[in-house]
Amino acid sequence: QKEVEQNSGPLSVPEGAIASLNCTYSDRGSQSFFWYRQYSGKSPELIMSIYSNGDKEDGRFTAQLNKASQYVSLLIRDSQPSDSATYLCAVRDNAGNNRKLIWGLGTSLAVNP
Amino acid sequence: KAGVTQTPRYLIKTRGQQVTLSCSPISGHRSVSWYQQTPGQGLQFLFEYFSETQRNKGNFPGRFSGRQFSNSRSEMNVSTLELGDSALYLCASSIHEGEQFFGPGTRLTVL
Numbered sequence: 001q002k003e004v005e006q007n008s009g010p011l012s013v014p015e016g017a018i019a020s021l022n023c024t025y026s027d028r029g030s031q032s033f034f035w036y037r038q039y040s041g042k043s044p045e046l047i048m049s050i051y052s053n054g055d056k057e058d059g060r061f062t063a064q065l066n067k068a069s070q071y072v073s074l075l076i077r078d079s080q081p082s083d084s085a086t087y088l089c090a091v092r093d094n095a096g097n098n099r100k101l102i103w104g105l106g107t108s109l110a111v112n113p
Numbered sequence: 114k115a116g117v118t119q120t121p122r123y124l125i126k127t128r129g130q131q132v133t134l135s136c137s138p139i140s141g142h143r144s145v146s147w148y149q150q151t152p153g154q155g156l157q158f159l160f161e162y163f164s165e166t167q168r169n170k171g172n173f174p175g176r177f178s179g180r181q182f183s184n185s186r187s188e189m190n191v192s193t194l195e196l197g198d199s200a201l202y203l204c205a206s207s208i209h210e211g212e213q214f215f216g217p218g219t220r221l222t223v224l
Contacts, residue, residue, distance in 0.1 A: 034212060043203055043215040088156070092210065099210050100146070100169040105155040
């Protein structure tokens with residue numbers, strides 16, 4: 001059973017701090033990784049995708065991928081109360097023709113003013 | 114560009130009934146995936162359609178079915194509803210195996 005694991009949290013950080021969200025995955029062959037944000041009562045919203053080892057930056061968000069260690073992380077700089085949400089990590093299954101996304105259960109982030 | 118739309122947004126049904134949910138993907142997206150989301154269970158994959166063919170299927174009973182039309186619009190059907198089917202049902206569209214974009218969801222309540 002291929003898995004994606006996230007710390008459920010809640011992760012609590014003060015406003016202006018860096019929030020660090022982590023995700024590990026079991027399928028060593030995975031090539032595509034995604035971070036989604038989900039506000040309470042809303043649907044998931046894509047934040048970042050990353051396909052190569054290293055860092056990818058987009059505004060206040062940085063995704064980091066380390067395929068050798070099988071983890072992907074999301075850093076949120078200058079955290080704002082509006083960043084308070086659940087962050088979902090998704091990894092695309094790379095086995096044969098079965099390429100569905102495998103989802104973590106999400107990490108709840110609370111940014112305190 | 115218009116986003117993913119889902120109808121209806123809310124549904125209340127009783128046990129034993131059936132329900133059909135609809136999803137219109139982003140223009141140009143040919144892949145539509147369906148998920149069930151319940152508190153504590155996360156996103157559970159139901160199935161994915163691409164060019165009118167079911168490409169992937171999750172571990173749900175046969176009461177859950179779907180289809181996709183030539184214009185990429187998709188429907189899912191749940192027959193013989195059970196209390197445990199109460200959930201948020203999400204549809205997501207993508208270009209082939211790319212990033213998925215979600216609709217607002219249909220919240221189904223089974224009484």
